[in-house]
Amino acid sequence: MNTPGTxxxxxxxxxxxxxxxxxxTGRVGVVMDRxxxxxQVRPLNGGREWDVHPRHMxxxxxxxxxSSRLAELNHRSSNSLGRTW
Known part of the structure; x- marks a missing residue:
């Protein structure tokens, strides 16, 4: 219940x-719709949207x-197979 002034x-x-x-979750994304x-929030680098209640945003x-972009780049590079540097 909301009272005046709160x-x-x-x-x-x-x-x-x-x-x-x-x-x-600590995830960062772009608001797509309500x-x-x-x-509905989509990751900054694209991908599958997830639902978030406004109290958690x-x-x-x-x-x-x-940090979110760096984590995504690290994830992509660690999942690359067959690379020889």
Missing amino acids: AREHPQEWQPGEVVKDAR LGSLY VTAIQSDAL
Whole structure:
């Protein structure tokens, strides 16, 4: 129940294209759409969307986005087979 002068539980409406962090998982992505009470968020480098409740969403800061991109690059390079350097 909200009383005057208190913060609402979910004051932020997220817009498509905003970069957010899923506080549950630490994943960073781009808001794609809202379906009912959940937002659909896609990884920065593309891929499968996942659903996030707005109470678990926070604005991603630049270091979040950079860490996410670096993790994806590391994952891709470690999964490459047959490479000889």
